[in-house]
Amino acid sequence: LRIGVPKETVALEKRVATVPDVVEKLVKLGFSVAVESGAGDAANFSDETYRSAGAEIVPTAAALWSTSDIVFKVRPPSPEEVGLLREGATLIGFVWPAQNPELMQQLAARKVTVLAIDALPRQLSRAQKMDALTSMAGVSGYRAVIEAANAFGRFFNGQITAAGKIPPAKVFVAGAGVAGLAAIGTAANLGAIVRANDTRAEVADQVVSLGGEFVKVDYEEEGSGGGGYAKVMSEGFQQAQREMYAKQAKESDIIITTALIPGKPAPKLITAEMVQSMKPGSVIVDMAGEQGGNCELTEPGQAVVKHGVTIIGYTDLVSRLAKQSSTLYSNNLLRLAEELCKTKDGVIHVNMDDDAIRGLTVIKDGAITWPAPPIKMA
Numbered sequence: 357l358r359i360g361v362p363k364e365t366v367a368l369e370k371r372v373a374t375v376p377d378v379v380e381k382l383v384k385l386g387f388s389v390a391v392e393s394g395a396g397d398a399a400n401f402s403d404e405t406y407r408s409a410g411a412e413i414v415p416t417a418a419a420l421w422s423t424s425d426i427v428f429k430v431r432p433p434s435p436e437e438v439g440l441l442r443e444g445a446t447l448i449g450f451v452w453p454a455q456n457p458e459l460m461q462q463l464a465a466r467k468v469t470v471l472a473i474d475a476l477p478r479q480l481s482r483a484q485k486m487d488a489l490t491s492m493a494g495v496s497g498y499r500a501v502i503e504a505a506n507a508f509g510r511f512f513n514g515q516i517t518a519a520g521k522i523p524p525a526k527v528f529v530a531g532a533g534v535a536g537l538a539a540i541g542t543a544a545n546l547g548a549i550v551r552a553n554d555t556r557a558e559v560a561d562q563v564v565s566l567g568g569e570f571v572k573v574d575y576e577e578e579g580s581g582g583g584g585y586a587k588v589m590s591e592g593f594q595q596a597q598r599e600m601y602a603k604q605a606k607e608s609d610i611i612i613t614t615a616l617i618p619g620k621p622a623p624k625l626i627t628a629e630m631v632q633s634m635k636p637g638s639v640i641v642d643m644a645g646e647q648g649g650n651c652e653l654t655e656p657g658q659a660v661v662k663h664g665v666t667i668i669g670y671t672d673l674v675s676r677l678a679k680q681s682s683t684l685y686s687n688n689l690l691r692l693a694e695e696l697c698k699t700k701d702g703v704i705h706v707n708m709d710d711d712a713i714r715g716l717t718v719i720k721d722g723a724i725t726w727p728a729p730p731i732k733m734a
């Protein structure tokens with residue numbers, strides 16, 4: 357079968373779903389690979405490198421989509437792209453079925469099969485190699501620290517030099533999921549003093565293992581909402597959390613917020629008053645911008661200075677590291693392709709008896725199969 361890799365069309369999106377190294381591996385699995393001309397440009401992969409890896413370069417999106425049996429994408433397709441998808445084809449990429457009911461209907465009407473990488477059952481250890489949410493969150497957490505360091509006027513690490521003694525920067529990370537843990541590790545590696553908080557107590561050990569200190573909210577309430585995700589906390593907890601965060605804001609040079617609750621707006625953790633209490637020159641990177649932000653003063657997509665504090669709400673952190681994120685994402689899709697093509701003959705088999713494959717199959721031959729039934733863990 358022929359795998360097609362179109363150029364991404366969403367503004368600011370610089371990733372590409374397949375990098376040249378992965379093209380070679382897909383060819384070894386028996387597929388032919390076509391790449392739209394310029395698809396990898398923004399991530400620094402030229403048409404020439406794709407050609408050398410064994411891909412055919414196709415001049416237009418229309419030619420690419422209409423001749424592909426399988427399309428590898430990053431972002432959910434636009435209505436125009438859906439219109440180009442050929443009947444019976446398989447689309448693999450981010451889809452977000454809960455947020456995109458109309459797109460799901462349009463795709464189903466095309467009589468295609470859709471594997472949504474965001475619907476992967478992440479709790480299966482077998483699925484980890486395909487977990488693009490995790491790999492992308494890792495990239496954004498790293499990049500958030502780099503953005504903070506770029507906007508911050510001082511070193512992260514403490515230094516004793518002939519020109520003076522410099523204290524280490526103090527970083528506070530709100531939310532220690534995948535992105536938060538990546539931010540903690542990166543900031544600690546740069547030499548900062550890192551503290552972090554999460555409503556799920558189970559992450560405390562992970563924070564410590566990455567070189568951070570876990571700061572607890574002085575209020576007994578378990579924050580797990582099932583499946584490793586968070587829940588909305590009680591008003592009492594939120595009040596106690598605000599008091600603790602107010603103290604951290606005053607003491608911190610940099611705050612990185614990553615807190616999300618599935619299906620809910622991002623919790624507001626950093627108030628305008630807390631921003632005002634921070635030292636001039638401090639930096640907040642709010643990674644929850646797309647879900648409304650964790651900080652009251654965040655402007656999603658923008659970097660703004662308020663009360664002397666730079667508040668970064670970029671929503672394209674992964675695209676700011678496009679070569680790295682494309683490489684990791686395309687490795688996730690390669691692992692999925694291997695699962696779908698165990699026979700290594702360039703043919704895919706969507707096995708609905710396999711929990712991992714069942715979970716991410718959101719449309720099968722035009723029939724909506726999302727949401728998948730819950731998995732019974734042994």
Ligand code: NAD
Pocket residue numbers: 478479480481484487489490493530531532533534535536553554555556559583584585586587589614615616617618623625
């Ligand atoms: P996420 O992006 O949904 O949320 C980020 C973090 O914000 C979470 O840790 C959450 O607890 C925290 N948070 C939510 N509300 C908060 C609040 N009010 N205050 C402070 N923190 C708050 O989460 P994610 O990073 O996608 O993943 C969450 C978890 O899923 C991971 O930590 C991991 O344990 C689990 N996971 C498991 C597997 C696996 O089992 N193989 C794979 C991937 C992820």
